[in-house]
Amino acid sequence: MTERLVVSPAELFGDGVFETVHLRPDGPWLLDEHLDRLARSAGMLELTLPPRTEIAERVSAAVTGFPGAEGALRIICTREAMHVTVGAVPAAAVRERRDGIRLISAEAGRPAPWSLSGAKILSYATNFAARRWARDRGADDLLWLTPEGYALEGPTASLVWLAGDELGTVPPDEAAILPGTTVARLLDVAGSAGLRPVRRMITIDELRTVDGIWLASALRGLAEAISVDGQPRDRSAWTPRLLALLGYVDLRGWSAADPQQAG
Amino acid sequence: MTERLVVSPAELFGDGVFETVHLRPDGPWLLDEHLDRLARSAGMLELTLPPRTEIAERVSAAVTGFPGAEGALRIICTREAMHVTVGAVPAAAVRERRDGIRLISAEAGRPAPWSLSGAKILSYATNFAARRWARDRGADDLLWLTPEGYALEGPTASLVWLAGDELGTVPPDEAAILPGTTVARLLDVAGSAGLRPVRRMITIDELRTVDGIWLASALRGLAEAISVDGQPRDRSAWTPRLLALLGYVDLRGWSAADPQQAG
Numbered sequence: 001m002t003e004r005l006v007v008s009p010a011e012l013f014g015d016g017v018f019e020t021v022h023l024r025p026d027g028p029w030l031l032d033e034h035l036d037r038l039a040r041s042a043g044m045l046e047l048t049l050p051p052r053t054e055i056a057e058r059v060s061a062a063v064t065g066f067p068g069a070e071g072a073l074r075i076i077c078t079r080e081a082m083h084v085t086v087g088a089v090p091a092a093a094v095r096e097r098r099d100g101i102r103l104i105s106a107e108a109g110r111p112a113p114w115s116l117s118g119a120k121i122l123s124y125a126t127n128f129a130a131r132r133w134a135r136d137r138g139a140d141d142l143l144w145l146t147p148e149g150y151a152l153e154g155p156t157a158s159l160v161w162l163a164g165d166e167l168g169t170v171p172p173d174e175a176a177i178l179p180g181t182t183v184a185r186l187l188d189v190a191g192s193a194g195l196r197p198v199r200r201m202i203t204i205d206e207l208r209t210v211d212g213i214w215l216a217s218a219l220r221g222l223a224e225a226i227s228v229d230g231q232p233r234d235r236s237a238w239t240p241r242l243l244a245l246l247g248y249v250d251l252r253g254w255s256a257a258d259p260q261q262a263g
Numbered sequence: 264m265t266e267r268l269v270v271s272p273a274e275l276f277g278d279g280v281f282e283t284v285h286l287r288p289d290g291p292w293l294l295d296e297h298l299d300r301l302a303r304s305a306g307m308l309e310l311t312l313p314p315r316t317e318i319a320e321r322v323s324a325a326v327t328g329f330p331g332a333e334g335a336l337r338i339i340c341t342r343e344a345m346h347v348t349v350g351a352v353p354a355a356a357v358r359e360r361r362d363g364i365r366l367i368s369a370e371a372g373r374p375a376p377w378s379l380s381g382a383k384i385l386s387y388a389t390n391f392a393a394r395r396w397a398r399d400r401g402a403d404d405l406l407w408l409t410p411e412g413y414a415l416e417g418p419t420a421s422l423v424w425l426a427g428d429e430l431g432t433v434p435p436d437e438a439a440i441l442p443g444t445t446v447a448r449l450l451d452v453a454g455s456a457g458l459r460p461v462r463r464m465i466t467i468d469e470l471r472t473v474d475g476i477w478l479a480s481a482l483r484g485l486a487e488a489i490s491v492d493g494q495p496r497d498r499s500a501w502t503p504r505l506l507a508l509l510g511y512v513d514l515r516g517w518s519a520a521d522p523q524q525a526g
Contacts, residue, residue: 006267007275009348012339013387014277046395047389076275085272109375112407114396116389123386124276125308126379132309134455144375 004188005083014123016078017041018215022218023063023071023086023184024247028172029218031059033181038075050082058084072219076122081114092220097248100226100235101215105204106133107234108144108152117176127155138230141215141223143204148200158183160222161207162238167195168202173204175201182246183216189245212236221248268346277386278453279341285445285481286326286334286349287510289340291362294322296444296452301338303442304382312405313345321347335482339385342365363498364478365491368467369396371407371415380439390418404478404486408469410510411451413438413464420478421446424470425501430458431465432479439465445509446479475499484511 158180312391421443
């Protein structure tokens with residue numbers, strides 16, 4: 001990525017919030033929902049955002065002339081400035097949407113009272129470290145667990161499962177995790193596919209018995225777990241159907257090679 | 264601070280390491296020790312630093328013409344670039360060195376297996392959130408505890424205590440905390456003041472009974488705890504002596520007003 005930003009030194013300390021939005025031919029997908037979450041995250045950091053109309057105008061200007069079928073729009077707000085960037089969907093995201101991921105589960109530690117785990121913050125070093133930890137163990141991504149063994153989320157994604165006709169995810173407020181934008185839309189449209197949307201806690205032991213497991217995020221859409229903790233899983237026939245429900249079909253994106261991007 | 268840096272968007276995600284060095288008339292204080300720690304932190308992030316000679320040359324160039332009696336040198340390394348900045352010591356650091364701090368203790372949560380708590384990383388949003396949490400409770404800074412009640416460190420500083428002739432700090436490897444550069448020097452020179460340097464774990468209950476408590480960091484030097492969890496403490500006669508031992512005397516720095524700086 002050759003885009004350059006001019007920032008102050010203080011902006012390099014991860015003290016801000018961001019959103020990654022899937023950019024489609026008809027514009028940024030779920031932009032309103034992402035801006036709602038940006039405002040929620042900013043509140044948790046006591047960070048003042050520019051007026052919403054100004055954010056929307058900056059987004060509009062940034063996506064004008066967007067040439068591809070899909071892209072990545074990032075809205076980044078530090079305490080000093082807003083930066084809006086448009087780039088390619090990372091190659092790894094497109095690959096994981098197509099081929100699935102090897103998932104490893106691990107206890108996430110216990111959050112401190114001032115934890116920002118429910119906010120989408122720029123301080124991503126630990127998320128990246130968690131991913132490296134997973135890769136060192138032969139996995140592609142991670143599923144965080146509570147000390148009691150309940151599933152939470154991935155470092156950059158929400159958990160989704162299918163069990164019978166139950167299309168489930170973890171309730172963000174109860175679990176103190178980030179409310180997923182992609183998964184919220186998926187559960188909203190589940191009924192049209194004859195599925196029953198459910199928000200509840202689920203243990204890793206129960207999760208091993210369900211019919212399908214995915215990580216949901218804006219750029220990957222849905223990445224199916226093709227193994228969990230080294231145990232292979234059959235691929236679900238629902239993966240292409242759910243991706244189609246969300247509009248991740250016939251997308252030929254910008255080619256991309258940046259190896260590491262915030263999700 | 265008006266200094267501007269040119270960065271890539273990926274550099275805003277806190278995925279890097281840094282050092283803050285106290286800049287004195289005779290140059291950056293404890294520069295070698297800070298560069299050692301920078302290399303150690305980078306190793307924990309699997310981040311490749313520029314060659315040490317290149318870092319030293321950039322530092323040399325940055326501090327040339329430094330006009331004040333004291334300043335703040337920051338060496339910031341993301342995965343893409345190194346940024347070296349020179350600025351004022353924040354006014355709050357000078358004030359806390361002089362007037363002390365109201366300290367509040369709180370359990371730090373339990374670290375995940377991929378925790379970077381022993382590295383000085385750019386992802387500082389949670390450290391700033393911890394400080395806001397402390398300030399909302401009438402304190403200036405925080406002392407993190409283990410679930411068992413052992414003292415660890417502050418969000419941007421090491422713990423130091425004086426008990427009789429014992430000048431103590433927490434052993435960084437055993438506690439999985441950042442090895443403090445300022446406190447290491449303090450313990451090295453303790454003998455010259457007739458004090459006995461000790462590295463050991465200490466509970467918050469025992470800590471309440473000691474003769475003096477400080478947070479040590481590069482810019483503040485030593486900030487004495489004038490209260491702990493709301494209980495006032497008498498000021499120690501050792502505070503000016505220890506500051507003098509470390510060379511924090513007769514410093515008239517650049518005036519500064521930036522309200523929030525990484526420590």
